[in-house]
Amino acid sequence: MTATTTRERTSSYEHVAANVALARPDWRDARYQAFALMRVAFTVAPIAFGLDKFFNVLVDWPQYLAPWVDDVLPGSAQDVLYLVGVVEILAGVLVALRPRIGAPLVAAWLAGIIFNLLTYSGWYDVALRDFGLLLAALTLARLAMQYDRPQRRDAAA
DSSP states (O other): OHHHHHHHHHHHHHHHHHHHHTOOOOTTOHHHHHHHHHHHHHHHHHHHHHHHHHHOSSSOGGGGSOHHHHHHSSSOHHHHHHHHHHHHHHHHHHHHHOHHHHHHHHHHHHHHHHHHHHTSTTOHHHHHHHHHHHHHHHHHHHHHHHHSOOOOOOOOO
């Protein structure tokens, strides 16, 4: 009886795993809608904020850089923000093209931003907001495991 129950349970798990592996993008599926919306958000926002690091239209970005970071890295705070802008733009493009890779990168980037903000008194509210974005990026990464298929590595003949 135990062997049959185990066999049936295994078969049931295999059936569920097969269904998950075969899931196709379907706009009627709320999970896919969430994936698509988050993919757009984590494409547009990093690119927009990255571009703004060069122009400081939305905000004066260097004010968010902890002084110790500015002391450790060469150049001015604005020079550091230029590099930050390039990374954010690339992360947004990567989310657009390969969210399976881009979403964890954005999550890691947000963790770095949070660390910077927590080490610089006065920006705890922004750090909390970015923590929410970090959780959303991790959620996108999880959904990307389902909806962004890994590239196939077919052997060249």
